Amino acid sequence: MLSVALHTLRSRWPAFAGTLIALTLGVAMSGAMNLVLAATFHAPVARTVQRYAHAPVVVRPRAADRQDGVSARLISDVSAVARVIPDRDFYVYLPGGGPSRTGRPWSMAGIGGHRLVAGHAPRTAGEIVVGDGGVRPGARVTVLTATRERSYLVAGVTTPAGSDHAVFFTDAEAAALSPRVDALAVDGSPAAVRAAVGDRAEVLDGADRGRAEAGADGARDTLGDTQILLGIAAGVAGFVAIFIVASTFAFAVARRRRELALLRMVGATPRQVRRMLLGEALLIGLIASVAGCVLAPPGARLLAHWLVSHGLAPAGFAVTTSRWPLVIAFGTGMLVALFGVWAASRRAGRVHALEALREAVVDRNVMTGGRWVFGLAALGAGLATMIDQVVSDPAAAGNRKGYTPTIMLLIAGVALLAPLVVPPFARLLTWPLGRMRGACGMVVRAGALTAVRSTAATAAPVLVTVGMAASLLGATATVDADKTAELRHRVGADYLVLPTGGDQLSRVVADRVRAVGGVDVAASAPITVSVRRDGGASRSVPAQAVDPAELTRMSHYEVVSGSLADLRDDSMVVDQDLEARLGDRVTVRLAGGATARLRIAAVLRSGIDGTGAFLTGRYAGNTGPQRLDVRLRPGADRAAVTTALRAATRGLGADVVTARAWVEAANRGHGRNTRLGMLVVLGIALVYCGIAIANTLAMVTMDRARDQALLRLSGATPRQVLGVVAGESVLAVMVGAVLALGVAVLTLAGQWAALRRLSGEALITMPWSPVIGITLACALIALVSALVPAWIGSRARAIDVVGPRE
Structure with a gap:
């Protein structure tokens, strides 16, 4: 049967071209993302070692202990085996x-x-x-x-x-200004230093010393975001590839039922039919996987360049070709091809020989048992995940890792159940056509209602493309808009004083700003504390050191229990994420290793981005404020205050901006990376689904060439025939788009409910322009893919086309 499969591929290659191209691109994208993802785990976070260029070894605290610095005990132990210079x-x-x-x-x-x-x-x-x-x-x-x-x-x-x-x-003055030792420059044997340090800190030598450079932690965080982005993109690519290839194979096999029945009539067993189809998939998968692996390395370099140029990867990030990412991509391509045809081959094996005599093209029994099981399972899993987020984990609705799997499950479920819902939707959408004069509208309506499989096969990739676009872009825009609204509500200031070219201000700047008349000022210094509840594990919590009176006067945080006015040196304010109750006592480890036993004075609503914790300024240590919130007092002259603020901060590494401008800039900065990440994901979906739409409609149009010729023999002009083809194509796209919007409404409703639990209020936002643009692109692809082969077929004599079927 493998020789039959090879002959089938040669004789029917146009029907397999779309699947081959889609699978090739899928393997290429998978290989490219695998190569880039592999590079993120081995990429140097600093291209050159500068700060510690002449130190053979660097010892620095692990990330969880970095706020404490290097302990005196560790300095003593390392000093016993090598020469040590403490760095501050x-x-x-x-x-x-x-x-x-x-x-x-x-x-x-x-x-x-x-x-x-x-x-x-x-x-x-x-x-x-x-x-x-x-x-x-x-x-x-x-x-x-x-x-x-x-x-x-x-x-x-x-x-x-x-x-x-x-x-x-x-050295003495530096120790007085900053008692914490941030790292040790060590002149000694790396092996001896590691033996002395053990697991208490990081020991870096060679190129690894670059991890201790300034900005290395930021570069590592950027690489972490890149890994998340590529992981999501790879998941979407795998989902779309399996779905598209499987649906394309299933539709191609369904259109070949008469051919397969002829094979059964001449003696082929069900097993031989399945082997033939699996052989075709094996050959397609082999060709596509090899071609995709050849295209993957240049694609990976282009992707890495795009990530760096858009700030989604650190400067200097580069990709080197390695073997295992390509091996994984090759294996994935083969598995997708075989998995895509497996279900279709089992159904094809049950084709009866008498079906070779069937002439009707009306689709019967479109909803198979497998579609029912997998469709209901995916839809049920998506709904269960969405409900679980609303009830148990609403914070998951605020990040891509949380809502993307839910969207994919819902889209997969609706797409698998599409043949069940296509007839009522098609009947509703084509109702006006039945009232139109002329036969074209009636033919389009009848064709959509009888050829359910063709309509569903075309609508499915539209559902995936438009559904992903509407759901992902809508979810992203909703989260960004709600974060902006939440930030705008929390900031009760008219102006903000921010550092220029750094991450903190001097307290001298705060004193000078407070001296300006007609304003109230609140300063906040960022600190990280480790909090441990009785009987629980320690947890790192971002916190701010504030003046309690300023926090009470200037903040707009929603208090769930307690009062901000109760914040004292022996207490702290936390958000709901810490799962602590009012009056609880927790052990807090501060910078430098000191600990304190603090009482929970108030619990705040966490919000979408989290609130963190608040302690009094006593715990700020040697950290300066990160920003100053400045609010005009009633009756103050805005212009005079603005001039005074700029004069007070001039030349001190500070900048004065309006709160509104800062909120808008924060929103643009936060939403930019998310939107760029969504472009990567949607670009993959659009390429795949565009190929699927083109392939499906090309097969449908070529397969129905005889029906179109019969229309011409019945008196229809070539223009009317093309109008029928165009109407059927646009109708299939409309069905897919309506189903996609239904999925988007469902996902956004679940997200709205979850975000409302987090922040108390939420607004649904939908970027209609890109969604409409993607829908129109699908319609254009559908029209071109259907009209071109129909136009080519119309050039032949109708009587020749209607001749006896082969």
Whole structure:
């Protein structure tokens, strides 16, 4: 039967071309994403080692312990086996302009390759060495740190080392400004250092030292987001590939029932029919998988370039071709091809020989047992997941990993059950056609109602494409809009004072802003604390150190229990995510390793993005405020206050913006990456489904060439025949689009219910422009795919086409 399958492929290659192209692109996309995903796990987070260029080994705390710094005990243990230089990294700003800098001890200058070009090393607490900035030895400059402002004498100037713009202090002054030791530069054997450290910290040597560079954690976070994006895209690609290939094979087999019945009539057994179809799938899968693996490496390089250029991957990220991602892609292509034809081959094996005599094209028994089982299972799983999110995990509705699987399950369920719902939808949509004058409308309506399989096969990829677009874009837009509304509600300020070129401000800036008349000011310093409830495990929680009076006066957080006014040095405020109750006592580990036993003074509604926790300013340590919220008092002159605020912050590394502008910028920044990620996902779905629509309609049109010729013999003009073909194509697209919008309404309703539980209120947002554009693109593909073969067929004599069937 393999030779029969090969002959079938040669003689009916147009019917298999769409499946071959779709599968080839699927393997290519899978291989490209596998290669990029593999690269994210091995990509260096810093291209060159700068800060620790001359340190053979670097020891730094693990991520969970980074707020504590390197403990004195660990420093002592490492010092016993090697020479150790403690490194401290803290905020510094030189008033007068330029970016914020990093303060570090002078003993680290040589480790990073900084060389004195003028002056001498700092000898007293009042001396510093700078790397650039136009100052010369002997000049006196004012230096802002997170906690104070002080005048220093410039003792020397060094050459800059890469992007490390550091200000060096004496080791003792650096320890006073920042008691926490952030890392150790170690001159010793890596093996000996690892033995001394054990599992208490990270030991980095060679190229791994780049992980300790400034910005490396941000690059690692970006790579983590890239991995999530590629994981979702790969899941969507796999779902669409299996669905499209399976539906295309099933439809192709259904259109060949008479041919298969003829094989049964001449003696072929059901097993031989199944083997023939599996052989065809094996050959298609083999060709497509090989071609896809050839296209995957250049596709991976293009994808990596696109990710970097759009900020979805760190600068310098690159892809190298490796074997196992391509092996996985090859195997996936073969499995998709075989899985796609498996169900169709089992049904084909049950074709009776007498069906070779059947002439009617009316579809009977379209809903098979398998479609019922898998369709209801997928639909039920999607509804159950959506209900579970609303009831038990509403936060999942606010992220892509949470709502994308639900959308795919619902779309798969509705698509599998499409033959069941196509007739009523087609009857409803074609009702006006039955009232029109002329026969064309009647023929279109009758064709849609009788050829249910053809209509469903065309509507299914439209359902997938438009459904994914409407559901994913709608879900993304809804989350972004609700996050913006929530942020706008929480920010009770008129202005925000934000750092320029850094992540914090000096407390000196806060004092000067508070001195401006006619305003109320609230400062918040970001800290991370580890919280452990009695009998529970520790949990890292993002928190803010605030003044309780300022928090009460300026915040618009929704309090579930307790009161913000009860925040004291012996208490804290948490959101619902911590699952703590009012009055509970929790153990909190602070920066530096200190612990405190705090009472829960209030519990806030978590909201979509989470609220975190609040502690008093006592726990801020040496961290400066991340932002200042400024609100005008009643009767204050806005213009005068604006001028005063800009004057108070000028030259201090701070910028004054309106709260409205900041909220809009935050929304654009947050939604940008999500929207770009959705473009990747929807691009995959659109390519696949466009091929499926074209392939299905081309097969349908060629298969119904005899019916079109009969219309011409009955008196229809070629133009009327093409009108019937166009009407049937557009009708199938309309059915798919209506079903897609139904799925979108269902998913967005579930998301609305979940988000409402999180934030108390939610708004559904639908970006209609791209959804309508994708629907029109599907209609255009359908029209071209149906009209071109119909036009070609109309050039032949109708009597020749209507001749006896082969």
